[in-house]
Amino acid sequence: MSFLNKEICDGDNPDLTEERRTATFDTDRMAQVIYGSEKFAARRRQITKSISRIPALQDTKPLAFMTREEKITEACRELDVLSDHWEQLIYVNDEEEALHLHREVIGMEGHPFALHETMFIPTLVSQASDEQQEKWLGRARKREIIGCYAQTELGHGSNLRKLETTATYSPSTQEFILHTPTITALKWWPGALGKSSNYAIVMADLVIKNKSYGPHPFIVQLRDEKTHQPLPGITVGDIGPKMAFNGADNGFLGFDHFRIPRGNLLMRHNRVEPDGSYLKPPHAKIGYSSMVKVRSRMAMDQGLFMAQALVIAVRYSAVRRQGFLEDKSQEVKVLDYQTQQHRLFPSIARVYAFIFCGLETIQLYEKLILDVNKNGDTSGMADLHSLTSGLKSVVTHFTGQGIEQARMACGGHGYSMASYISEIYGVAVAGCTYEGENMVMLLQCARALVKAVELVEEGHPEKLSPMMAYLTKPSVTVDLTVGPEAYVKIFQLIAKKQAFKATEQLHKFMVAGDSRDVAWNKSAVELTKASRLHTRLYILKTFIRRVESITDISVKAALTDLLNLHLNYELLDVASYALADGIMSSTQMDFIKNQLYSSLEKIRPNAVSLMDSFQFSDLQLRSVLGRRDGHVYQNLFEWAKSSPLNQSEVLPSVTQYLKPMMEKSKL
Numbered sequence: 113m114s115f116l117n118k119e120i121c122d123g124d125n126p127d128l129t130e131e132r133r134t135a136t137f138d139t140d141r142m143a144q145v146i147y148g149s150e151k152f153a154a155r156r157r158q159i160t161k162s163i164s165r166i167p168a169l170q171d172t173k174p175l176a177f178m179t180r181e182e183k184i185t186e187a188c189r190e191l192d193v194l195s196d197h198w199e200q201l202i203y204v205n206d207e208e209e210a211l212h213l214h215r216e217v218i219g220m221e222g223h224p225f226a227l228h229e230t231m232f233i234p235t236l237v238s239q240a241s242d243e244q245q246e247k248w249l250g251r252a253r254k255r256e257i258i259g260c261y262a263q264t265e266l267g268h269g270s271n272l273r274k275l276e277t278t279a280t281y282s283p284s285t286q287e288f289i290l291h292t293p294t295i296t297a298l299k300w301w302p303g304a305l306g307k308s309s310n311y312a313i314v315m316a317d318l319v320i321k322n323k324s325y326g327p328h329p330f331i332v333q334l335r336d337e338k339t340h341q342p343l344p345g346i347t348v349g350d351i352g353p354k355m356a357f358n359g360a361d362n363g364f365l366g367f368d369h370f371r372i373p374r375g376n377l378l379m380r381h382n383r384v385e386p387d388g389s390y391l392k393p394p395h396a397k398i399g400y401s402s403m404v405k406v407r408s409r410m411a412m413d414q415g416l417f418m419a420q421a422l423v424i425a426v427r428y429s430a431v432r433r434q435g436f437l438e439d440k441s442q443e444v445k446v447l448d449y450q451t452q453q454h455r456l457f458p459s460i461a462r463v464y465a466f467i468f469c470g471l472e473t474i475q476l477y478e479k480l481i482l483d484v485n486k487n488g489d490t491s492g493m494a495d496l497h498s499l500t501s502g503l504k505s506v507v508t509h510f511t512g513q514g515i516e517q518a519r520m521a522c523g524g525h526g527y528s529m530a531s532y533i534s535e536i537y538g539v540a541v542a543g544c545t546y547e548g549e550n551m552v553m554l555l556q557c558a559r560a561l562v563k564a565v566e567l568v569e570e571g572h573p574e575k576l577s578p579m580m581a582y583l584t585k586p587s588v589t590v591d592l593t594v595g596p597e598a599y600v601k602i603f604q605l606i607a608k609k610q611a612f613k614a615t616e617q618l619h620k621f622m623v624a625g626d627s628r629d630v631a632w633n634k635s636a637v638e639l640t641k642a643s644r645l646h647t648r649l650y651i652l653k654t655f656i657r658r659v660e661s662i663t664d665i666s667v668k669a670a671l672t673d674l675l676n677l678h679l680n681y682e683l684l685d686v687a688s689y690a691l692a693d694g695i696m697s698s699t700q701m702d703f704i705k706n707q708l709y710s711s712l713e714k715i716r717p718n719a720v721s722l723m724d725s726f727q728f729s730d731l732q733l734r735s736v737l738g739r740r741d742g743h744v745y746q747n748l749f750e751w752a753k754s755s756p757l758n759q760s761e762v763l764p765s766v767t768q769y770l771k772p773m774m775e776k777s778k779l
């Protein structure tokens with residue numbers, strides 16, 4: 113039986129068409145704001161169009177029905193097709209275009225080049241000397257070799273100073289000897305390490321003449337370039353299935369006194385001379401730059417994950433009819449329920465806010481690398497580290513929450529893998545852990561905050577970086593009706609109070625005799641709260657700045673509604689701090705709530721178009737529920753019929769066990 117006939121499915125679902133008709137802005141114009149420029153938004157569309165013309169890149173068997181091996185094979189097949197068309201699809205070496213291409217064709221479940229593009233090449237760019245780049249970067253960019261980033265070990269991920277893999281320099285042979293001294297020293301988790309990569313950046317403790325110099329990056333060949341067999345002295349493999357991201361072969365790696373030439377220590381910023389003398393880098397943490405790079409991308413990447421889930425949930429909510437409001441002759445779209453709007457719209461606002469932050473932090477990282485590589489200027493490192501540490505923690509947490517709400521907003525069908533939301537969720541929440549566990553990174557951000565508070569207390573506010581300047585703002589009474597700046601002022605007061613309270617608590621424990629580390633641990637929850645507020649303030653201000661800069665009037669108006677929702681939702685979410693400190697009155701709270709509810713109504717007619725503006729193709733969405741045509745029920749029925757379980761009427765499990773069991777029961 114098929115309901116996918118022409119009469120029913122010609123054109124898009126009329127409910128969705130109606131939604132698109134009511135939008136007050138142009139989605140192409142909105143895409144320019146989302147993707148940062150008219151040029152890139154247009155390139156994305158062009159790439160999507162080109163992909164749609166390559167038959168070998170169109171959907172095959174649904175991913176949900178594939179085994180892990182099939183997923184990996186399928187990703188590799190697609191990579192091979194992409195490689196044949198690479199130069200006609202994108203500008204070679206354009207990172208954003210390459211990312212878009214991979215996202216659209218291969219999706220988010222991981223693939224052998226996931227770490228090659230995002231960490232292996234960037235590490236060569238930021239850490240390899242010109243000579244070393246000459247040797248490896250070109251080959252990496254041409255994809256003659258596949259690389260990954262091997263840092264985390266079985267026993268240590270967060271605390272890099274305790275990594276156990278050693279790289280001991282031997283002056284007599286001018287080699288480093290890589291060794292895995294214990295089971296906990298095995299590299300564990302690196303993406304694409306297990307089966308695909310033949311090279312890795314390995315972070316190992318540099319040891320010269322029995323002195324440890326801490327983790328340093330080395331480029332290491334893992335496998336024979338012809339046979340792909342692991343080289344002697346190397347043990348490497350896949351760590352097994354994960355919560356999601358199963359198209360990637362996250363791996364383990366051990367070294368048995370494995371020798372590499374001296375020139376394989378990446379030496380842009382530090383050197384080991386043939387005699388073993390060590391030249392220090394200009395900043396102790398410069399070797400951590402690849403992590404900062406990924407963290408600086410995470411607001412954008414996580415924003416796009418949440419956007420995918422919301423495209424699905426919002427489109428579905430405009431098609432799904434259940435229950436009645438005034439008109440009893442027709443059930444309403446579930447998107448008309450206030451609870452549904454409250455469930456979805458604040459996350460739409462966060463998506464836009466996160467993406468605007470991402471656009472900014474990606475640029476900040478690019479600038480930092482230029483400053484460091486060209487001028488040896490490391491002065492921006494500390495600020496970018498604290499900003500991206502807080503940001504990655506806050507956005508991943510809220511993205512997880514937003515995606516889970518999107519799933520629930522789709523009712524039962526959200527729970528089906530046909531929605532694809534469970535995969536999006538599984539992949540997105542990995543971000544709470546990778547690139548630094550969220551609590552650990554919030555505490556990194558707190559280090560900078562505490563230092564800033566101490567500067568204010570010591571009478572040196574002039575030394576504060578611009579991001580911390582709000583810590584000097586005096587308390588004021590704020591009239592919320594004057595607009596966004598009033599919300600910023602209240603948020604600043606809340607964040608400032610918490611930063612001072614947490615620091616005060618830390619100092620109190622120290623005065624009582626605790627060491628700074630112990631006092632820090634006793635204050636850690638309060639410190640993480642301060643970091644979250646500080647980061648949410650940055651997000652809020654970035655959102656305001658971005659909306660103010662928009663020139664298209666209708667796009668600006670639609671985003672202003674979203675911004676107002678964000679301001680009210682965020683302030684309400686942290687209202688307990690404001691009430692406790694007398695920063696806000698209960699009358700102001702009521703005002704915020706009413707503003708929030710009226711924002712929901714204003715956004716309602718634009719909801720579908722606000723999500724359409726992301727211009728995800730159906731191929732990229734991989735969701736039966738969220739397809740652009742909105743023919744949810746027909747598509748779901750077709751999808752279910754393609755389940756392997758439905759390829760025969762009677763399963764072997766029935767003939768082998770259930771039938772005999774029922775027969776036995778009859779006796």
Ligand SMILES: CC/C=C\C/C=C\C/C=C\C/C=C\CC/C=C/C(=O)SCCNC(=O)CCNC(=O)[C@H](O)C(C)(C)COP(=O)(O)OP(=O)(O)OC[C@H]1O[C@@H](n2cnc3c(N)ncnc32)[C@H](O)[C@@H]1OP(=O)(O)O
Binds near residue numbers: 272497548
């Ligand atoms: C790639 C994603 C792209 C697209 C997404 C698509 C799909 C996603 C799906 C799946 C995932 C795919 C890929 C995931 C890839 C993941 C890779 C990884 O996870 S790699 C491993 C990451 N590991 C970590 O992040 C470890 C976390 N730990 C640390 O970074 C450090 O240990 C820590 C910073 C916590 C502490 O370092 P330590 O050396 O001990 O320093 P200490 O705390 O003593 O601080 C001293 C001093 O240094 C300052 N500092 C620390 N780091 C930096 C830095 N990077 N820059 C500048 N300054 C730094 C620190 O603040 C302190 O300063 P003060 O003394 O306070 O002044």
Ligand SMILES: Cc1cc2nc3c(=O)[nH]c(=O)nc-3n(C[C@H](O)[C@H](O)[C@H](O)COP(=O)(O)OP(=O)(O)OC[C@H]3O[C@@H](n4cnc5c(N)ncnc54)[C@H](O)[C@@H]3O)c2cc1C
Binds near residue numbers: 270301303357542550
């Ligand atoms: C999908 C995925 C992909 C990954 N890809 C890579 C990769 O490509 N390359 C790579 O090298 N690694 C990779 N990793 C590893 C990842 O970077 C680490 O798992 C991550 O940094 C967290 O470290 P951990 O596992 O040691 O957590 P742990 O530090 O063991 O965390 C456990 C708990 O301890 C707490 N904790 C730890 N230290 C502190 C502290 N100082 N203060 C307070 N609480 C603390 C944490 O908050 C957490 O609650 C990947 C991980 C995942 C999930």
